[in-house]
Amino acid sequence: MESTAGLRERKKAETRQAIHKATLRLAVERGLDHVTVDDIVEAANISRRTFSNYFGSKEDALLYGEEQRIRSLVRAIRERPAGESGWRALRGAVRDELEGVGEPEREWAVRTSLTRRHPALLARQLANHAALERELVQAISDRDGAGKPAADLKCRIMAAAFLAALRIATHVWIEEQEARPLSQIMEQALDEVARPFC
Template sequence: MDTPASLRDRKKLRTREQLIESASELFAERGFDAVTVSEIAERAWVSERTFFRYFASKEDVLWPDSEEQLAQFAAVIESRPADEHPLAAVHGAMTMLAQAIGMDAGPALARAELVAETPSLVARDMVEHSKWEAAVAGAIRSRTGAEESSVAPEMVAVVAGGALKVSFERWVQAGAKSDLSELIDGAFAAIQEAIRD
C-alpha cells in the first residue's frame, strides 16, 4: 500500500518525466530556440512555476540527470580493480556507459543533433564535457591517491575525454547504428598506438 510520501514521490517523478518528454517533443518539432518554457509547461499540463521547481533553465531539460550520472560514472571508475591502470579503468567504465547508452540511444542522439544545430547550446555542451573531465580526474585522484600537485589525473581525464568525444561524434554521424563500445575500444587502441610510437 502506498504511503502519502511514496505517492507524492511518484507523482513528482511523473511530472518530471512529463516535462522532459514534452520538451523533447517540442524541440524535435520546432528546434530548441523556438520553444519557450511556458510552452513546455503547457504541453505537460503544469504551470511555468512548476517547471522551475524541477529545472533551473530550459537547457537543464536536455541534461536532466547529469549530476547523478557523473557521480555514478565516477563511482564505477573508483570501483574498478585496484591494479588496473587509470586509463584502463576509465576505458572500462566508459564501455559500461556506452552499453547503457546503446540500450536507449534515442535521448543521447536527439540531444547531440540539437546541439549540432543550435549554437546557443554549444557552450552548455562544453560545460557538461568539462564537468565530465573533472569527475573523471577526481575519481582517478581518489583511486590512485595522487598528490594535488600531480597533473596525472587531469591528463588521464583529458585523454579519455578525447577518446569519448571522437567515438561519440562518429556514433552520432552513423545515426547511432554503429556500436559505441567498439568505437571507444578503437579510440583507446589508437591512443595506445600513439603512446608506443
C-alpha cells in the first residue's frame, strides 16, 4: 500500500514538472501572452482536465519550479542543526541547496527574466516572496528564541536582508549572462549583508 502511494505521488510530481517545462518552453518561444492553456495541454500531451487538476492558470504552471525551490529552502533551513544562529542556518541552507542540486539550470535564468518582464508574473512572484519572508521570520524566530519586540524586529530585518541578497545575486548572475557561478555571487552578496547578524 505504501509503495503504491509513493508511486502515485511520484507520478503526480512528474506530471507537474512536465506541465511546468512545457509552459516554460512555450513562454520562451512565443512570449507568455501568446500561450494558452490549450497550447500547454497539447505540448505536455495531457487533457485540459489534467491541467486543471494541477494548476489554476498558466502563471501557476510557469512559477511552479520557483515555488518548489522556495519550499525546499524553507525545509532546509528548518532541518539545520539546532545550535546554529538564524543567520548561519540561512546561509548554510542556501549553500546546501546549491550543492545538492548544483548550479541552477538555464531554466531558472529564463524564468526570472520572463518574470521581470511580465506584470502578472511579477505580482505573483512578489506574493511568493512575501510568504517566504514570513516563513523565514518564523524559522529564525524559532531558532533565536525570539518573543521580544526587538528580537522580532531583528528576525524580520534578517529575513528581508537575506532575500534581498539572493534576489540581487540572481539578477547580477543573469546580467552577467551566467559568467560566474551563482553560488559565488550569492556568497559575495550574503557577505555584504552579514556583518550585523553574525
